[in-house]
Structure formats: C-alpha cells, structure tokens
Amino acid sequence: MKVVISGGGTGGHIYPAIAIANKIKEENPKAEILFIGTEKGLESDIVPKAGYKIKHIPVSYLKRKISLHNLKSGGLLLKGLMEARRILKDFKPDVVVGTGGFVCGPVLFIAAKLKIKTLIHESNVFPGLTNRILARYVDVIAVSFDDAKKYFKDLNKIIVTGNPIREDFLKVTEAEALIKYPKHPNKPLILVVGGSGGSAKLNNAVIQLLEKHPNDQFELLWATGKNHYSKVMDSLPKSSSTIEKHRIVPYINDMPYALKACDLIITSAGAMLLSELTAAGKASILIPKAHTAENHQEYNARALADKGAAIMIKENNLTGESLYNGIDKILQHSDGLDKMKLASRQQARVEGNEKIYEAIVKLLR
Numbered sequence: 001m002k003v004v005i006s007g008g009g010t011g012g013h014i015y016p017a018i019a020i021a022n023k024i025k026e027e028n029p030k031a032e033i034l035f036i037g038t039e040k041g042l043e044s045d046i047v048p049k050a051g052y053k054i055k056h057i058p059v060s061y062l063k064r065k066i067s068l069h070n071l072k073s074g075g076l077l078l079k080g081l082m083e084a085r086r087i088l089k090d091f092k093p094d095v096v097v098g099t100g101g102f103v104c105g106p107v108l109f110i111a112a113k114l115k116i117k118t119l120i121h122e123s124n125v126f127p128g129l130t131n132r133i134l135a136r137y138v139d140v141i142a143v144s145f146d147d148a149k150k151y152f153k154d155l156n157k158i159i160v161t162g163n164p165i166r167e168d169f170l171k172v173t174e175a176e177a178l179i180k181y182p183k184h185p186n187k188p189l190i191l192v193v194g195g196s197g198g199s200a201k202l203n204n205a206v207i208q209l210l211e212k213h214p215n216d217q218f219e220l221l222w223a224t225g226k227n228h229y230s231k232v233m234d235s236l237p238k239s240s241s242t243i244e245k246h247r248i249v250p251y252i253n254d255m256p257y258a259l260k261a262c263d264l265i266i267t268s269a270g271a272m273l274l275s276e277l278t279a280a281g282k283a284s285i286l287i288p289k290a291h292t293a294e295n296h297q298e299y300n301a302r303a304l305a306d307k308g309a310a311i312m313i314k315e316n317n318l319t320g321e322s323l324y325n326g327i328d329k330i331l332q333h334s335d336g337l338d339k340m341k342l343a344s345r346q347q348a349r350v351e352g353n354e355k356i357y358e359a360i361v362k363l364l365r
C-alpha cells in the first residue's frame with residue numbers, strides 16, 4: 001500500500017496525520033508512506049521526528065479581500081499545484097489522505113484530478129475552509145463530530161470517525177506518566193497549554209495569576225509555545241521563586257505523559273487537544289481563541305462545556321483573576337472535579353484511527 005498524507009501548519013493538523021500513518025504502519029508494516037507539507041509549517045520538524053519522509057510544496061493562505069498578498073498567494077498556489085502533481089506522479093500513491101491546513105488544498109485537488117482515491121479528515125465541529133472546498137472533489141469525508149455533517153452537502157461521502165489520536169494517549173498509564181512528571185505530594189498539577197503555537201492571551205493571564213497568587217496551592221506544567229517562551233520568562237515576577245515552583249517549557253514533546261500526569265488542564269480549544277484530554281478523562285478550563293476562522297474553537301469548547309466536562313472562559317473575559325477563580329471553583333470541590341472527569345471520559349471517542357484505517361482499506365477494495 002502506498003499512501004500520501006498531507007496536513008500541516010499547526011500541530012492540530014499534523015498529529016492526526018501521524019496517528020493515521022502509525023495505524024497504517026501497525027496494520028501494514030510494508031506500507032510506504034510519504035508526507036507532503038510546507039517547509040515553514042511545524043510539520044517539517046514533527047514529521048521527520050516521528051520517523052516519516054516529508055516532501056515540501058509552496059503554499060500560502062488567501063485573505064478574504066482583494067490584495068497584493070492574494071496575488072502572491074495565487075502565484076504560490078500555482079507552483080504548489082505543479083509541485084504536488086510532480087510528487088504524486090512520481091510516488092504513485094494508492095490513496096491520498098488530508099488532515100487539514102492550506103497545504104492539503106493543492107495535494108488533494110490534484111490527487112482527485114489524477115483519479116487517485118482520496119480521503120479528508122476534519123477534526124473540528126466547524127470545518128476549515130480547505131476541507132469545505134475539497135469536499136466536492138474527494139471520495140470520503142471523515143468527520144469527528146456528528147454536528148460537523150451539516151456543513152457538508154454530499155452526505156453520502158461522510159463518515160463519523162472521531163479524531164485520530166496518537167496511540168500513546170490510550171496506552172500510557174498514570175504510573176508511567178508520574179515517572180516523567182513527578183508531582184508534589186499535596187499539590188495538584190495543572191497543565192497549561194495554548195495549543196501547538198501557544199497563546200499570548202493565556203500566557204499573560206497566567207503571569208497575572210502568578211503575580212497575585214505567588215504561594216498558591218497548585219503546581220503548573222506550562223507549555224508557553226516556542227515563540228512566546230523568552231517573553232514569558234522575562235515577564236515573570238522575579239522576586240518570588242515562581243520559576244522554581246513551576247515547570248515552564250516552550251513545548252511539550254511527550255504530551256501523552258504530561259496529560260496523563262496532571263489533574264486539570266487549562267488550554268485553548270483546539271480540536272486535537274480536546275480529543276486527547278477526553279481520552280485521558282481529564283477536567284479542563286477551556287479558553288477558545290477568539291480570532292480563529294469562523295470562531296470554530298468556541299464550537300469545540302461548547303461541545304465539552306455543555307456536557308459538564310469543562311468550564312469555558314471566553315478570551316475577552318480572561319484575566320489572572322477569572323482564571324484563578326475557575327481553578328479555585330474546580331479544585332475546592334473534589335466531587336465536582338470527579339464529575340467533570342467522568343463527563344470528560346464519556347465524551348471520549350477513541351476509535352478514530354481504527355475507523356479511518358477501515359475507510360482507507362474500503363476505498364482500496
């Protein structure tokens with residue numbers, strides 16, 4: 001089996017691509033897998049680390065109004081289409097899979113035109129623009145949420161699979177996680193992560209919180225995002241021992257362990273992190289990023305908050321104090337925390353890899 005997988009820009013599009021690749025390899029060790037991404041996206045770092053080959057094509061996003069940027073993007077898109085065509089003709093895949101991000105546009109479009117079997121996966125409740133455009137050309141549209149179906153026209157192509165998450169999120173035990181992330185005996189561990197790129201708004205609120213409540217009763221494991229790290233470290237209160245009390249890193253490379261070890265998660269509402277934290281049965285405080293396309297993170301967050309698995313704080317209400325109050329409300333009542341964990345576990349959909357693999361096999365019959 002020869003498979004091309006394309007998805008990129010942010011972790012939310014790359015990790016599901018890797019989860020699908022791992023599943024194909026597990027079922028079919030001789031499968032040849034090639035990733036297609038962009039040089040600038042996180043994929044050029046994450047994909048080789050996961051042990052897969054990647055080829056790059058140029059691509060850029062379009063603004064929603066006429067501009068010089070769009071003229072340049074149009075030129076890049078043309079180059080991207082030609083490059084995608086060259087790579088696909090050369091590699092000759094049996095199937096091409098897309099997991100979202102602009103790079104999927106040219107790759108999946110050309111694959112469909114070359115009559116190669118195609119499947120796209122949409123991880124959010126509200127589908128991204130690239131997938132909405134590609135929907136009419138591809139053979140199968142795998143969605144994570146029932147609610148996502150209503151945004152696509154051709155219901156015959158749709159299967160509901162859930163998000164494909166890395167196997168380790170299901171395999172790592174708490175004991176194994178605590179070896180990597182040991183906890184203070186009397187303090188809950190709170191994971192803070194603003195998605196794969198970090199979130200300046202969330203980071204600022206955490207800085208405010210630590211300024212006002214320096215001796216608090218919890219420990220943070222805080223991934224600031226690579227581009228925010230030095231700014232956060234410069235802004236933290238110097239007088240207290242904040243830096244020694246909490247673990248502050250630019251990025252977490254072993255998220256299945258970090259998630260399993262912690263008691264509560266504070267995060268933006270990217271679809272993959274939400275699938276991962278429900279698989280781990282964790283309670284969360286969700287801060288949907290306000291300026292995401294069509295406000296799709298709020299749809300994701302509501303899906304969990306409405307079920308009692310999370311509390312949501314909108315970015316415009318986010319301050320150190322509102323964050324502190326949210327944490328306090330959850331941690332003060334262990335009953336409440338347990339109920340949230342249970343509700344979170346009930347929302348978990350862990351069969352994404354299996355279902356997508358089955359759909360690929362069916363396509364190739």
Ligand SMILES: CC(=O)N[C@H]1[C@@H](OP(=O)(O)OP(=O)(O)OC[C@H]2O[C@@H](n3ccc(=O)[nH]c3=O)[C@H](O)[C@@H]2O)O[C@H](CO)[C@@H](O)[C@@H]1O
Nearest residue numbers: 010011012015195196197223251252255270271272273292
């Ligand atoms: C601003 C924006 O538009 N973000 C989108 C992007 O988010 P983003 O890339 O932030 O996506 P998610 O929060 O869904 O996923 C982040 C992924 O990165 C991993 N991770 C993150 C931080 C870290 O330190 N280590 C690590 O491994 C997480 O485990 C997860 O697998 O794609 C998601 C999936 O389409 C969308 O739902 C988000 O709305």
